[in-house]
Amino acid sequence: MTLNAPDLSPLTAAAGGPPTGRTPLDMDGLAWILFGHAAFQYLNAACELNLYELLEAKPGLTGEEIGAELGLAERATDILLLGAASLGTLTVQDGRYQVAAVLSDLVKTPDWQRFKDTVAFEQYVVYEGQLDFTESLRTNSNVGLRRVRGTGRDLYHRLSENPHMESVFYKYMRSWSELANQHLVEKLDLSGSRRLLDCGGGDAVNSIALTQANPHLSATILEIAATAPITEKKIEEAGLSDRIDVKPGDMHADEFPTGYDTVMFAHQLVIWTPEENTALLRKAYETLPEGGRVIIFNSMSNDEGDGPVVAALDSVYFAALPAEGGMIYPWKTYEESLRKAGFDESAFERIEFPGWTPHGVIIATR
Ligand SMILES: C[S@@+](CC[C@H](N)C(=O)[O-])C[C@H]1O[C@@H](n2cnc3c(N)ncnc32)[C@H](O)[C@@H]1O
Structure with missing residues (x-):
């Protein structure tokens, strides 16, 4: 099974291409940025209308035939095809x-x-909250959350109040994890691990992949109470209820449970401030035995602070919406938090994953 999308650079090259930071910006590049939101709307519409599936199945259709297949009027078809x-x-x-x-x-x-x-996910969760990006920068806070109905203190605590958003979010979260977790499974040697604590493990997508690949491993998902039923359902569907359990709780407020030799934060430390991350990693340090490991798995930006561009673009969401702090931090920011939490930096390991998403993993040992 291919889990990674092909390199997307030919797409950008063919179209003149959005800027990447590697070549001097010209007026075309600037126009790409100016209308970037509209470019995304073309992509979203083409996806929702199944335009690419249609033309993959029936290559060589004319505009008129495409309009008829999609049930679109002539003008609407012309607009869609002009953009696509x-x-x-x-x-x-x-x-x-x-x-x-x-x-x-x-x-x-x-x-x-x-x-x-x-x-x-970009269309139905991210898009609207990004309208408050400037104000989020000014206030160093996630002002965009005001656009999500509910009273929960962060996006995750509002999802259950917004069923469509919740369903889009967890579908995406599973997919985003699956785009990269084959590399996690490949690169993370869990032969010496027995019990994994997956902090904010979502619908258990990563624990399911890791326990399937490591038959001696069992896992506990620490998740907020409102999400726990979604997690339990996915574990049951995977037939892993005897090896993965769910512990409803709050990773910030509660003590971490004991008895785990590995603590994982998957797509988790992109949400919180460096100070909150240090506090979470300190809790992980305290619960781990000597030789136990902490795993940080998510997108990373580079230490130079100028890319990759997907890390930069994804950071707008983390600045504007989910919680007060967060971004696609550079590797070194996590390593700094790990040091402050007590981990020995001589044993830090960085593994950059291939593919178009900027995923990687940092492994630290107590
Ligand atoms: C970005 S998702 C990542 C899910 C999963 N780890 C993955 O990689 O697919 C963050 C998850 O953390 C959970 N979460 C947020 N705040 C939490 C808290 N205080 N305690 C426990 N879980 C929390 C959310 O409910 C959400 O499922």
Whole structure:
């Protein structure tokens, strides 16, 4: 099974391309940034209308035929195709459309649904809150949360009050994890581990992958009470109820449970401030035995602070929406928190994962 999407750079190259920070910005690049939100709307509409699946199944359709298949009026079809072709997601020759190679490769893999789940997350969870990005920077706080109905103190504590958002979020979270956790399974040697504590483990997607790959391993998911039923359902569907359990609780307020040789934070330390991360890592340090390990698995930005661009773009969400602090931090910020929490820096390990998402893992040993 292919879990990683093909390199997306051909898409950007074919279309003139958005800027990457590696080449001097020109006016075309600046216009890409100016209308970046509209470029995304074309992608979202094409995904929701199944335009790429249609043309993958029936390459060479004309605009009129595409409109008829999608049930769109002529003007609407013209707009959609103007965007999809000019952005490089379709090619057109003699009035006949084909899916661009990068998408054609992707559509054939299980990663296509994961990509679409990510598009839906950007549209229905991320988009609106980003309107408050400037104010979030000014106040150093997640002002965009005001756009999410409910009273919970952060996005996660409001999801159960917004069922559509909750469903989009957990579908995406599973997919986003699956885009990278094959590398976690490959690179993380758990042969000496027996019990894993997965802090804020979501629907257990990563614990399921790790326990499936390591038959001697059992895991506990620490999750907020409102999410626990979603987690339990997925564990049951995976047939792992005898090896993975769920502990409803609050990782900030509660003591960490004891008896674990490995503590994992997967897509977790991107949400909180460095100070909160240090406090969480200190709790992990305190609960671990000598030789026990902490695993930080998420996207990382580089230590130079100038990329990769996906890390930068994803940071807008973490600045504006989920909780008061958070971003796609550079590797060194986590290492600093690990040092402050008591971990010995001579045993830190960084592993950068391949693929178009900027995922990686840091392993520290007590
Ligand atoms: C970004 S998701 C990551 C889910 C999962 N680790 C993954 O990688 O797919 C963050 C998760 O942390 C949980 N969470 C947030 N605050 C928490 C808290 N105070 N205590 C326990 N879990 C929390 C959320 O409910 C959510 O499921």
